[in-house]
Amino acid sequence: MSFWxxxxxxxxxxxxxxxxxxxCQEGRGLHGGGDRTxxxxxxxxxxxxxxxxxxxxxxxxxxxxxxxxIPIAARSPVHLLSHARVAESDFSAINPRPVASxxxxxxxxxxxxxxxxxxxxxxxxxxxxxxxxxxxxxxxRISLPNDNELRYIGExxxxxxxxxxxxxxxxxxxxxxxxxxSITHHLKFGATALVAIATDFWLGHEAAVLDVDLRExxxxxxxxxxxxxxxxxxxxxTLNL
Numbered sequence: 485m486s487f488w489x490x491x492x493x494x495x496x497x498x499x500x501x502x503x504x505x506x507x508c509q510e511g512r513g514l515h516g517g518g519d520r521t522x523x524x525x526x527x528x529x530x531x532x533x534x535x536x537x538x539x540x541x542x543x544x545x546x547x548x549x550x551x552x553x554i555p556i557a558a559r560s561p562v563h564l565l566s567h568a569r570v571a572e573s574d575f576s577a578i579n580p581r582p583v584a585s586x587x588x589x590x591x592x593x594x595x596x597x598x599x600x601x602x603x604x605x606x607x608x609x610x611x612x613x614x615x616x617x618x619x620x621x622x623x624x625r626i627s628l629p630n631d632n633e634l635r636y637i638g639e640x641x642x643x644x645x646x647x648x649x650x651x652x653x654x655x656x657x658x659x660x661x662x663x664x665x666s667i668t669h670h671l672k673f674g675a676t677a678l679v680a681i682a683t684d685f686w687l688g689h690e691a692a693v694l695d696v697d698l699r700e701x702x703x704x705x706x707x708x709x710x711x712x713x714x715x716x717x718x719x720x721x722t723l724n725l
Contacts, residue, residue, distance in 0.1 A: 487535035488527030489542075494591065497546035498539040503528055505553035522591075593686040594707055596623065602677035608668055612647040613679055619698040620683035621708055622646065624667065624723075629674040636663060636723035637711050639704035643681055666723060682707075 486503040488511050501508035511525035512518050519525060529535040532554070539547050600613025602624070615622075619641040626634040640646040650667070653660035667677055685696045685707060698704055712724055 486528035486530065487532055488525050488529065489535050489539045490523060490525055491539075491542050491544065492523040494522045495546070496544050497548075498542050498544045499548060499550050500532065500535045500539055500554065501550045502553040505550055507550065507552060591686075591688040592707070592710065594621065594682045594711070595684040596680040596682050599679040599681050602667060602671065602679060604668065604671050608672070610651050610664065610667055610671075612651055615643045615647060615679075615681055616683065617642050617644045618683045619643070619704065620681055621704065621711065622682075623680045623711070624663070625678045625680070626667070626670050626723075627676045627678070628670065632721065634666075634670070634721050634723055635715055636666075637708055637715065638724075639701070639708040641699065641701070641704075643683075647679075663723065 488501050488503055488508050490499045490501060490508070490513075492498070503510050507513070508525070511527050513520075513525065526538055527535070529538060532549075599615050599622075602613075603611045605611050619639075620643055621637065621639050622643060624636040624638075626636075628634065638646065649657055649660045650664050653664050671677060683698070685698065685703075687694045687696050696703055712722060715722055
């Protein structure tokens with residue numbers, strides 16, 4: 485068995501993994517990308533002891549073994565001490581005492597894919613690009629003739645069905661009616677509109693990559709609100725109310 489060390493420069497930590505860990509994959513990482521600007525892999529290393537030494541050399545503030553691939557019994561005394569402190573804090577729930585406030589650091593990522601442009605058919609019907617029926621996020625980016633930009637970000641459990649609703653909104657679908665009218669108006673007066681979708685999401689916390697189930701509306705809303713906030717911070721005008 486060989487080991488790898490991942491140095492995460494963003495959140496100032498290192499994690500020791502076995503080579504076969506799904507989060508390591510022989511140093512290729514979760515998505516097979518290997519080294520990135522945010523962090524890098526060191527290995528293969530012959531033993532857990534050697535991996536711990538290498539991890540310590542990075543002098544990061546948080547240095548631990550992966551909770552997924554390295555059992556507690558195999559960890560070094562330093563890591564066992566960390567585990568004991570966690571167990572002690574759990575015990576405080578039975579014997580309450582003042583504790584420090586908790587802090588959680590997460591990394592989130594989503595990948596946008598260009599689906600295509602919007603156009604108007606005869607009768608002013610909006611032609612949407614063909615997309616998957618998967619759940620995910622979508623971005624409608626309207627570029628105006630004066631070089632300004634409008635953007636609408638949404639989430640749905642079925643991308644294909646959502647675009648159908650925008651093309652043929654029902655009388656009670658107030659949001660679909662509003663977006664349909666906005667797209668139609670701007671396309672009629674010389675704007676262009678581009679659609680992108682996102683179905684590949686990543687959420688990392690501590691030593692693990694958390695499951696992201698896009699069937700859950702709360703998960704989709706998390707990424708939707710994050711994307712809207714990022715657009716606002718860059719001064720992009722939004723059609724989201």
